[in-house]
Amino acid sequence: MSTLEEKQIATIRTLAADIVQKANSGHPGAPMGMACMAHVLWNEVMKYSPKDPDWMGKDRFVLSNGHSCALQYLMMHLTGYDSVSMDDLKKFRKIFSRTPGHPERHATKGIEVSTGPLGQGICNAIGMAIAESHMAATYNKPGFKIFDNYTYVLCGDGCMQEGVASEACSLAGHLGLGKLIVLYDDNQITIDGDTSLSFTEDVGKRFEAYGWQVLEVKDANHDTTAIRAAIALARQETGKPTIIKCKTTIGFGSSKQGSHDVHGAPLGDADIKTVKEKFGFDSKEFFHVPEDVLKTYRKKVDEGKKLVADWTTKFSEYEAKYPKEAEEIKRRFTDKLPEGWEKCLPTFKPGDKAVATRSLSGQVLNALAAIMPEIVGGSADLTPSNKTALKCTGDYQKATPAGRYLRFGVREHGMGAIGNGLHAYGGIIPFTATFLTFIEYMFPAVRLAALSGHKHLFIMTHDSIGVGEDGPTHQPVEQVNLVRGTPNVFMFRPADGNETSGAYKIAIEQEFTPSVFALSRQNLPQLEGSSIEAVAKGAYTLVEEKDPDAIFIATGSEVSACVEAAKLMDGKYGVVSMPCAKLFDEQSIEYRRKVLPFKVPIIAVEAAAAQGWYKYAHHAITMKTFGCSGKGADCLDYFGFTPKKLAASAAEWLKTTGKAVKEQGFAVAAQFEPPAKRDLHYVPYN
Numbered sequence: 096m097s098t099l100e101e102k103q104i105a106t107i108r109t110l111a112a113d114i115v116q117k118a119n120s121g122h123p124g125a126p127m128g129m130a131c132m133a134h135v136l137w138n139e140v141m142k143y144s145p146k147d148p149d150w151m152g153k154d155r156f157v158l159s160n161g162h163s164c165a166l167q168y169l170m171m172h173l174t175g176y177d178s179v180s181m182d183d184l185k186k187f188r189k190i191f192s193r194t195p196g197h198p199e200r201h202a203t204k205g206i207e208v209s210t211g212p213l214g215q216g217i218c219n220a221i222g223m224a225i226a227e228s229h230m231a232a233t234y235n236k237p238g239f240k241i242f243d244n245y246t247y248v249l250c251g252d253g254c255m256q257e258g259v260a261s262e263a264c265s266l267a268g269h270l271g272l273g274k275l276i277v278l279y280d281d282n283q284i285t286i287d288g289d290t291s292l293s294f295t296e297d298v299g300k301r302f303e304a305y306g307w308q309v310l311e312v313k314d315a316n317h318d319t320t321a322i323r324a325a326i327a328l329a330r331q332e333t334g335k336p337t338i339i340k341c342k343t344t345i346g347f348g349s350s351k352q353g354s355h356d357v358h359g360a361p362l363g364d365a366d367i368k369t370v371k372e373k374f375g376f377d378s379k380e381f382f383h384v385p386e387d388v389l390k391t392y393r394k395k396v397d398e399g400k401k402l403v404a405d406w407t408t409k410f411s412e413y414e415a416k417y418p419k420e421a422e423e424i425k426r427r428f429t430d431k432l433p434e435g436w437e438k439c440l441p442t443f444k445p446g447d448k449a450v451a452t453r454s455l456s457g458q459v460l461n462a463l464a465a466i467m468p469e470i471v472g473g474s475a476d477l478t479p480s481n482k483t484a485l486k487c488t489g490d491y492q493k494a495t496p497a498g499r500y501l502r503f504g505v506r507e508h509g510m511g512a513i514g515n516g517l518h519a520y521g522g523i524i525p526f527t528a529t530f531l532t533f534i535e536y537m538f539p540a541v542r543l544a545a546l547s548g549h550k551h552l553f554i555m556t557h558d559s560i561g562v563g564e565d566g567p568t569h570q571p572v573e574q575v576n577l578v579r580g581t582p583n584v585f586m587f588r589p590a591d592g593n594e595t596s597g598a599y600k601i602a603i604e605q606e607f608t609p610s611v612f613a614l615s616r617q618n619l620p621q622l623e624g625s626s627i628e629a630v631a632k633g634a635y636t637l638v639e640e641k642d643p644d645a646i647f648i649a650t651g652s653e654v655s656a657c658v659e660a661a662k663l664m665d666g667k668y669g670v671v672s673m674p675c676a677k678l679f680d681e682q683s684i685e686y687r688r689k690v691l692p693f694k695v696p697i698i699a700v701e702a703a704a705a706q707g708w709y710k711y712a713h714h715a716i717t718m719k720t721f722g723c724s725g726k727g728a729d730c731l732d733y734f735g736f737t738p739k740k741l742a743a744s745a746a747e748w749l750k751t752t753g754k755a756v757k758e759q760g761f762a763v764a765a766q767f768e769p770p771a772k773r774d775l776h777y778v779p780y781n
Contacts (some may be wrong), residue, residue: 096160096424097214097597099388100134100319102163102375102385102387103134103138103373103388103391103392104131104134104319104551104570105127105131105375105376106173106383106384106385106388107127107130107133107166107169107170107173107174107345108126108127108130108347108370108375109128109370109371109376109383109717110112110130110184110350110382110383110543111123111127111130111165111166111169111365112127112171112182112204112362112367112370113381113382114165114185114187114194115165115167115187115361116360116362116363116364116367117185117187117382118187118189118361118362118379118598119198120188121162121165121187121188121359121361121501122162122165122252122358122359122588123346123349123357123361123362124282124284124345124346124349124352124357124358124359124405125160125162125163125166125251125280125282125345125358126163126165126166126169127340127345127347127348127349127352127357127370127404128282128316128343128345128347129163129166129280129315129343130166130250130344130345130347130469131315131316131318131319131322132278132315132322132341132343133166133167133249133345135322135323136156136168136247136278137173137174137250137377137392137395138392138545139323139397140172140247140323141153141154141156141245141247142154142244142245143156143395143398143402144206144400144403145171145173145175145176145177145396145399145404146176146177146396146399146400146403146620147399147400148176148178148204148205148261148683149204149581150402150403150406151428151521151522152241152242152243152244152402152403152406153244153338154244154246154247154248155157155207155215155220155223155224155227155244155245155246155247155443155517155520156207156231156247156248157207157210157219157220157223157246157247157248157532158198158210158216158217158248158249158253158677159210159213159215159217159219159220159248159249159250159251159260160195160213160215160216160249160251160254160280161209161213161216162196162211162212162525163211163251164194164195164196164197164198164255164358164396165184165187165194165208165251166195167248168183168184168187168200168205168388169184171203171205171410173359173388173389173392173393173629174392174393174395174396175392175393175395175399176205176206177204178193178203178205178280179193179194179205179305179362181204181382181384184382185210185382186283186740188349189703191515192697192758194242194264195500196211196574197210197211197271198211199546199547200519200547201545202475202550205378205628206217207223207521208220208516208547209543209546209547210327210380210516211535211549212261212539212543213251213253213256213257213260213715214253214254214256214257214258214259214260214512214741215259215262215512215539215540215543216248216250216254216264217248217254217260217263217277217417218249218259218260218509218513218515218516218540219504219512219513219515219516219519220246220247220248220264220275220277220516220759221266221267221275221336221509221513221516221663222263222514222515222516222517222518222519222525223246223248223493223516223517223519223520224274224275224336224448224516225270225272225513225516226516226517226518226520226521226522227244227246227274227520228272228482228521229325229471229491229497229498229523230242230272230304230520230522231243232496233300233497234423234424234470234728236413236416236420236604237359237418238690239241239409239412239416239417239618241409241413242458243409243422243509244274245274245275245276245330246274246275246276247276247277247278248277248278249278249280250277250278250280251279251280251282251551252280252281252282252283252284252285252290253285253292255274255279255298256294256686258294258508259508259509259512259539260400260509261509262506262508263506263509263513264302264305264307264507264512265305265306265504265506265509265538266296266503266504266506266513267307267336268302268306268307268335268336269305269306270491270492270626270649271306271334271335271336271493272335272336272741273332273333273334273335273336273509274333274336275337276329276330276336276338277336277337277338277339277729278322278326278328278337278341279338279339279340279341280315280341280343280470280717281298281340281341282342282343282344282345282353283353284345284353284354284358284701285355285358286352286355286358286359287355288355289355290458291562297571298340299311299338302338303411305593305695306335306498307335307338307349308328308329308331308332308335308336308338308341309337309338309340310325310328310337310338310339311325311339311340311341311342311452312325312340312341312342313340313342314342315342315343316342316343316344316347317695321369322339322341323716324545325339330690332525334493338644345357345358346358346362346724348368348370348373348374349362349366349370349683349701350366350367350369351366352484353640363759365637365639366625366636367419369432372421374715375399377586377689382547387494395503397699399461403536408620413468413686416781418457419502423468424522427468427521427522428521428522430606432603433466433467433511434466435462436603436623437600438464438465438722439463439466440459440460440462440596440599440627441458441459441462441592441596441628442592442593442596442599443455443456443502443591443592443593443596443621443625444619444621444681445620446621446625448619448620448621449616449618449619449620449621450592450616450619450621451616451618451619451620452558452589452590452591452594452595452615452651453480453481453556453557453614453615453616453653454482454738455469455589455591455592455595455614455685456482456483456554456595456612456614457481457482457483457484458564458592459595459596460485460526460554460599460729461486461487461598462487463489463599463603464485464488464499465486465487467524467603467624469523469524470485470499470523470524470526471499471500471502471503471517471521471523471524471525471760472499472500472514472517472525472526472527472528473491473500473501473502473509473510473526473527474502474503474525474527474529474554475503475504475505475506475510475526475527475528475530475533475719476502476503476504476505476627477528477529477530477556478528479528480556480759481528481529481530481554481556482527482556483500483526484500485499487499490502490519490647492543493609500680501513502528505759507529507533507534507536507537508536508537508539508540509728510527510528510529510537510540511527511538511540511541511544511551512539512540512543512664513527514526514527514544514549514551515540515543515547515549515551518544518548518549518550518551519547524550524551524552524603525552526550526551526552526553526554527552527553527706528552528554528555528556528561529555529556530555530556530769531555531558531571531574531575531613531614532557532558532568532569532570532574533569534553534555534574534577534578534611535574535577536550537735538577539583541553541578541584541609541611542581542710544584544609545583545584545608545609546582546583548583548606548608549578549604549609550602550606550607550608550609551610552599552602552609552610553609553610553611553612553613554612554618554622554780555574555612555613555615556614556615557569557571557615557616557686558571558575558613558614558615558616558651558652559571559615559651559652559670559732560583560700560702560722560723560731560734560736561615561616561617561702561727561730561731562575562616562722562727562728563616563651563724563725563726563727563728563730564724564727565724566670566722566723566724566725567721567722567723570721570722570730571613572704572718572720573703573720574587574613574651574703574705575613575650575701575703575704576703576704576706576707577599578611578613579676579677579707580706580707582609583608583609583705583773584608584609584610584611585598585601585602585605585609585611585675585677585678585719586613586675586676586677586678587601587602587610587611587630587674587675588612588613588650588651588674588675589612589614589620589630589651589674590619590622590625590649590650590652590654590672590674591619591620591621591654592621592628592631592653592656593621593622593623593625593626593627593629594625594630594672594674595614596610597626597627597628597629597630597631597674598610598612599612599675600627600630600631601630601675601678604641608773613651613714614636615652616652616727617652617727617728618652618751619652619655620655622637622654622655622658622672623638623640623674624635624637624639629672630674631678632674632678632679632686633673633674633675633677633678633679633680633681633682633688634648634671634672634673634674634675634676634678634679634711635671635672635689635742636669636670636671636689637658637670637672638658638668638669638670639659639669640668640669641667641668642665642667643666643667643668643669643695644666644667644749644757645666645667645668645695645696645697645698645745645749646668646669646671646691646692646695646696646697646698647660647661647668647669647670647671647698647699647700647714647745648670648671648672648673648691648697648698648699648700648711649670649671649673649699649700649701650673650701651670651671651674651701652700652701652702653700653702653736654670654672654729656700656736656737656738656741657670657700657738657741658670660737660738660739660742660745661739661742662737663738663742664742664745665746665748668745669770671690671694673711674708676711677771679771680712680768680770680771681770681771681773682770684766684767684768684769685769686768687765687766688766691763691766692697692712693760693762693766694757694760695757695763696712696713696714696748696749696753696756696757697711697712697713697714697763698712698713698715698716698745698748698753699711699712699714699715699716699717699779700716700717700736700741701715701716701717702731702734702736703717703718704717705717705718705719706719709763709764710763710765710768711762711763711764712761712763713752713753713756713761714745714748714752714753716735716736716741716745719735722734768773
């Protein structure tokens, strides 16, 4: 290690300590321990351009142990990213700063994915590696490696322990993702203490069993030569992903090094002094970057510009020879949709065959996929049930990376996180599918899709007690409300074919909002009055009556039941379909009052939990318990969701409380609340 290199690595360590100390919050230990790895990656190995962080030809980098983000921020500053100034480093963890407490994709230009929940980042990286191999197989031509990047990951013991990482890493080995390289910070410390307390497995043998190449650097505190050599070996292995076990000491240089005390708290003034003196820095100087260190790292600015220029020249040559492919690449990476794409959406009319919305979803997905090559995804071993097989393409496998259908196996959580990585790579609209009940297995990935702004289609079938014989373990009750309560996610529960097409239309049009589709197993009729366009309003009047005695408002399979229930009742009853509550909340007060007028009793009907419905209705006929095992029709009858039982229940309520509502004119919140603004996580970062 040269004297300059020693100074560069010491700068990383002291700067990381200062950043956390100034914030009086954060994790100094991992950045100090991983300094040599970060130096080799950012200074020598990775292909990137600090002044063009969105360049599609760059290597992808994921900090899976996101709590160590001070390391990523300081490396971005040292190498010349405009998004992270020295002042930004001094604002670490301050409200609205560009250096939040864990990496956030939208807050800091150059951050690929939002990480922090351990295990998610390495799974995102697997999605990125899949995306690279798929795009290369689809668009590269002889002499033109337009897509030719590696995906690098830094991760720690916590990521290795999370089940989601096991799911995704198993799949990565099966798929032979040779351009995925993981540097594992093997420091043997977690928050509780030494990993001997709970984590004594042989990680290397585990990954060998997954089908990975496993390498080791025995002294990653100092030995940059060994780190370089391991990465070089990793790049030579094209048929397997590689994990490099880098033995480090957490908080290297601190008097607390090697202990959990240095994991998640500032070092303290005395220890900061010790660290700086140990590495030959003035203990009275803070946030100090020696001039020769900064000058060396900033060479990456000009190097990056040259990389982009050379790639752009090559792409221009490619465009001249393959104009159709080049145009498609540019369209996909600027998030533009094909001209007239919405014309492919199927429409339905009353009298058409009754079909389950899961099957209708399959029709719509295939219609879109046939004209939109950016649609890539798959199912967690439920393809026949989810109806997600794509007729226009084959499977993505190690030998067939041009395929667009992924067989995720029974790995829901890993699937969701991989899907987010597919979107983060660029040029891909991912879809992932399972039963709605099992969205809970993958919900951390759904939540991160919303927080990060990933346009990700979560196709969830078997959406209610109508599932039937599989029983309450497979019958969703609370899941719909879990999704509705999450910011920046659309929950669509369509009632028929037109609403299914309309839900996909809205989902595809989004830029930063993921969508969840709750789809029925049982067949549903095509409804009079439904349309693709109506879905954009979130809720609309399906059955209109002048001066109605009451209005039913329902979603999904319960809409047609309400239509039939209204026919059985004495009087006049309107029916409102609400395929997406969030979209309805965004409509004007005038529109919402037209759909849900004053002095009319409103009855919500949904075979799910009641929470949230009293914003729209005076009374809710919903699930109060878990379901039961039996034929779907029998379950719906037992819990009161047949037309006959809905009519009886509504009539009984209207004799009592409903009567008072009509006489006194009690209002609901949806009649008064101002139009909701899209509840994106995004805030005005400086």
